[in-house]
Amino acid sequence: MAYLNRNPSDVALPVRIGLIGSGWMGAFHAESIARRVPGAVLAAIADPNLESAEALAGALGTTKVTADAADLLADPEIDAVVIASPARFHSALISQAAAAGKHVFCEKPAGLGLEELDAALAAVEAAGVHFQIGFNRRYAADFQAAKKDLAAGIAGEPQLLRSLTRDPGSGSIGHAARIPAWTIFLETLIHDFDTLNWFNEGAEPVEVYAVADALVEPGLRDQGFLDTAVVTIRYSNGAIAVAEANFSALYGYDIRGEVFGSRGMVQAGRATETAARRYTAEGMSADTPRLNVELFRQAYTDELVDFADAVRARRDGRSDDTAPASKPFTLTPGANDARRALAMALACIESVKQGTPVAVNERAVL
Numbered sequence: 001m002a003y004l005n006r007n008p009s010d011v012a013l014p015v016r017i018g019l020i021g022s023g024w025m026g027a028f029h030a031e032s033i034a035r036r037v038p039g040a041v042l043a044a045i046a047d048p049n050l051e052s053a054e055a056l057a058g059a060l061g062t063t064k065v066t067a068d069a070a071d072l073l074a075d076p077e078i079d080a081v082v083i084a085s086p087a088r089f090h091s092a093l094i095s096q097a098a099a100a101g102k103h104v105f106c107e108k109p110a111g112l113g114l115e116e117l118d119a120a121l122a123a124v125e126a127a128g129v130h131f132q133i134g135f136n137r138r139y140a141a142d143f144q145a146a147k148k149d150l151a152a153g154i155a156g157e158p159q160l161l162r163s164l165t166r167d168p169g170s171g172s173i174g175h176a177a178r179i180p181a182w183t184i185f186l187e188t189l190i191h192d193f194d195t196l197n198w199f200n201e202g203a204e205p206v207e208v209y210a211v212a213d214a215l216v217e218p219g220l221r222d223q224g225f226l227d228t229a230v231v232t233i234r235y236s237n238g239a240i241a242v243a244e245a246n247f248s249a250l251y252g253y254d255i256r257g258e259v260f261g262s263r264g265m266v267q268a269g270r271a272t273e274t275a276a277r278r279y280t281a282e283g284m285s286a287d288t289p290r291l292n293v294e295l296f297r298q299a300y301t302d303e304l305v306d307f308a309d310a311v312r313a314r315r316d317g318r319s320d321d322t323a324p325a326s327k328p329f330t331l332t333p334g335a336n337d338a339r340r341a342l343a344m345a346l347a348c349i350e351s352v353k354q355g356t357p358v359a360v361n362e363r364a365v366l
């Protein structure tokens, strides 16, 4: 038996993705691309910390490694990039990637100010490349089930919405000094803002009022560190939302969303790691999710499957007829979603500074 003589043009080419930033999130995305995203390959890794990039490349069988993202952007064998560097580099990297004709998946936030983000999104528009932002909660099965119900009108007109993030912790935050200012809004609650916007689709966030403090690490309050926050949001359809976050839940990683409306209520969020329960003389107990990469393992994978599908569709000259269009609700988070959520985070920062409610979109630059 000999090999069949296949016509190369009948063989689907993989989507070749370059990773920019090989830290905590980048490493997980790299593993997803290499092992769990059909039809995608991890073609190269760029990170100024070459040791980190080389270790990851070695583990995943990637041969191209560089300290400079420019090398990866100049590589004609790369179709698309996943940006998982620290947030302060995101807008510039999006602009450079778009100018190089690469499709872009960027971790949140897509920028730290609306001016830099607008410049990056203009570059995306001008280049005609696909852009996706890493709002992974949209890809979690329970959040999608809730969204499907909301799209079908199960909750009626939204009146109250709620979204919360409680990051896992030990009761103190050892690396607090390395956490950039305003992270709780720009990198944590920005997920909740997107969930609320997605759940309240068609309405615009009009005003935010944010209250925040250092309750886990009160010793850092004077330096402006914030680990706990509550935000109320008024939407253009009259709905009122609450988003809250804390950096140290002793019981693990706790993410929830809820819409209460004129006809009922829809909830998302998984309280236990599995459906297993322990019943003993002390009562009932269950394991709780501990890490983001455990709770959202499938969601982090599926957002990249969606990305690879969209890139493949564009590369092959098809309209993107895969995941998003086959769903009875909007899914893929793009440029407008990235901008709207960032505008809310920036308005929250202003609200904390002023101690008053602040209109969303008033403030363009951090």
Ligand SMILES: NC(=O)c1ccc[n+]([C@@H]2O[C@H](COP(=O)([O-])OP(=O)(O)OC[C@H]3O[C@@H](n4cnc5c(N)ncnc54)[C@H](O)[C@@H]3O)[C@@H](O)[C@H]2O)c1
Residues within 6 Å of the ligand: 020, 021, 022, 023, 024, 025, 026, 046, 047, 048, 049, 052, 069, 084, 085, 086, 087, 089, 107, 108, 109, 134, 135, 136, 187, 292
């Ligand atoms: N979606 C989520 O749930 C989620 C979870 C965690 C982090 N994130 C986001 O992912 C991004 C990275 O966070 P992290 O926790 O992985 O940080 P990290 O510090 O673990 O990793 C960042 C990596 O980027 C590298 N880097 C620094 N400058 C770079 C540059 N100019 N070009 C390329 N690489 C550069 C660093 O050397 C490091 O390896 C952040 O925007 C963060 O908000 C998202």
